[in-house]
Amino acid sequence: MKQKLIIIGAGMASGRLIEQVQARDPEAFDITLFNAEPRGNYNRIMLSPVLSGEKTYAEIVTHDDAFYAENGITCRFGEHVVAIDRARKVVVGQKGEVAYDKLVIATGSAPFIIPVPGKDLPGVVTYRDLDDTNAMIEAATKGGKAVVIGGGLLGLEAAAGLSDRGMDVTVLHLMGHLMERQLDEAAAHLLRCDLEKRGLRIITRASTAAILGTDRVEGVMLEDNTGLEADLVVMAVGIRPETRLATDAGIEVARGIEVNAQMQTSDPDIFAVGECIEFDGHLFGLVAPLYDQARVLAGSLLNGPDAFVVKDTATKLKVTGCDLFSAGDFSEGENREDIVFRDPARGVYKRLVIEDDRLVGAVMYGDTADGNWFFDLIKNETGIEEMRETLIFGPAYQGGDQANPLSAVAALPPEAEICGCNGVCKGTIVEAIHAGANELGALRSATKASASCGTCTGLVEQLLQVTLGDAFQMPTVQPVCGCTDLSHEDVRRLIKTKELKSQPAVWQELGWTTPNGCHVCRPAINFYLLADWPLDYRDDPQSRFVNERKHANIQKDGSFSVVPRMWGGITNPRELRAIADAADKYGVPTVKVTGGQRIDLLGVRGEDLPAIWSDLNRAGLVSGHAYSKGLRTVKTCVGTDHCRFGTQDSTGLGIKLEQMLWGSWTPHKVKLAVSGCPRNCAEATCKDVGIVCVDSGYQIGVAGAAGMDVKETERLADVATEQEAIDLTVAFIQLYRENAKYLDRPYKWVAKVGLDWVRSRVVDDLAERSRLIDAFELSQSVYRRDPWAEHAQTRAQSYTPLADLTLEAAE
Amino acid sequence: MSWIDIGALADIPERGARVVKTELGCVAVFRTAEAEIFAVSNACPHKAGPLSEGIVHGRRVTCPLHNWVFDLDSGEAVGEDARIATYPTRIAAGRILLDGTALRKRSAA
Structure with missing residues (x-):
């Protein structure tokens, strides 16, 4: 006699299950299939092509009425299951009860709805099923603006589809880069570029505060108060297993319905499969493991036991023109090594992660033709020792000369393109080398290879070495660090000319060999980006040395020093009282007067920083930036106010300069001084910029030093008015910000470029001077503010321990 | 193992x-990627620099005092014969969990 089998849910997993059961033993079960949607099984992963218009619903139906009739399956479509009564072994549907011998729960997943005001407004949709898809298609026919919340797989497919249907689409993503679960930053950067080229607007680190509208959705408000207009809002922030029926029936549920390797729940007659389950701590959202589960479950139901194991899965995005592939585990690790290949001209990025001579992960963008070959290597745990050198070039290049580290280049065919900018292939370069171009410069003028953006310079040099052998000496440019062969100067030039505005853009476009840099290059790149693109690039605290991240100087015992700003070295009793009170209140062990005419509180505990800043802020004191590669102090003497020798108001000028310059980031620290007469009590002639007042005006000296090196300033110019003195100072500092190598003090930079070069721009060329001043002012519109106040108000939490387990133990 | 929820x-x-403060000192909890956490001793074996204040790159951290670099997975110092203690971690439903048993072992030592 046939057993009664009920399946709740007609998704991808249940469709495959029915096929498997019917194929193995069509006589075993009377099957009843419930589905809340008024239709049967269709291929949900093809909803995106339906949304974009590339396919119709009819094309993605996997099981039609004829199939159900042929296989004698009772269909209860469009009917919700109300309850499972395990005691009586019946499923309670809206239209009546059905008894079961075996029950399969395949309820899939429900979209996660972020709990913000306005989430229930008409015009806010999710993206899970055909009804959602149709709702979006319907909305798109009216055109207008759509906001998609969520930059994961589903969100981006929805966004691309809506954009194809003519809507103006903005994607909001909470994380720093798109598809962070599947992609690293470099691949995500390329994806973003491609999506932006298609007209999508993408905002990362965007936290939704509210969905606005009265009768229906009208817009979205972000936490930072950015407002976006919207006629349609799609929530695609994630899914959670749909477990309500199981929970209500008293079946064990963790995040999903818990099953064993036979897909059996805590009730031996009830099984579960698909996105609603949890197995060994894993949840499932991709189709491959779902099909595996369906196969295993068919075995369990038919006494042909099998066991489900979690395998690696590969991801592809179904957006035309965005070619990405991700598989396995691509995080870094001690025993793991990366092989990174970047071809900036073609927008290609490939990264392979290797552990113990096995490939364990792969991320690719732009060229994913070898994706499945790599995926096979991962799944089969194939040893890759033999083909390591050329592995990244794919299956076509295996079997070359492994002993030679240059074999990858040697293995390239003559028609392989080396220089993307100028379209020069390997054959042309090798010919030119044979014709006598035996060094980089000659080769550049002969073939134009590496003559434009320069990112292929390394490859071209390798070709020289492969072709000439020992006759070629690799040149020694000082690279920024081990992550790149480019020098600081090259990186700065390329950031400007290629308009690179984010760190992932730099890593990708300039061919970084590490996934996200190191402690040497990250602070430098962070500075270059914020100096060149003050409005586009946002300072990255995680790329800053602790002092600049925490706005205080770390001391050898891990405590910090706090130095409030004293403009021009001038203070007053109120400020001094506040400093004294703070020193008492926070038990500051050492109070020291600094060489820069202010007071240093040494030995403040890291946790106390926001509180002490808050106290100092109340007395009007702000950060002295005593920790930054930025403006430190403007030292002054008392000038005409009190001194019988003073020629100008040196204190007043010092204060004006400090108020103009404070908060700005520079390649290294910058110290100024203004002396009121040539007796030079403020020691202005050994500063980065030192002004000496004279009867006729102001002598402006630059590029002095009084540290590791001692050097007198060089005269930039003599000017008559205070305003000119300020203008030249600002212009000089901006020129330094735009051109110097990170960690070069001005004296080192001026020695490289020459004072004449500086003078021609800052003093002689008035248009350039005013451009420099404007550029500095633009940057200061972002950075001229007190970081202490900001951190005390909004980031105090980050200064405290995440948890205190000592308290717990004491209880 | 006894997993303790220490935060989001x-x-x-x-x-x-x-x-995270524990009985005998601080444990540094690093987030190296979107969903990747490591817990290690916060003190650099060189001069006890607070590793939690270092720059994090890949799965490594650079000590803020004298630039020693540590692999967070193994605890090994790169290019130095030294290592720091590492502790098991887990991420569940957006929460970070540390193993209380391992931390008590440290306390007892």
């Missing part, structure tokens, strides 16, 4: 760290 994943910025 979102409490630590990517490529950042926070400390």
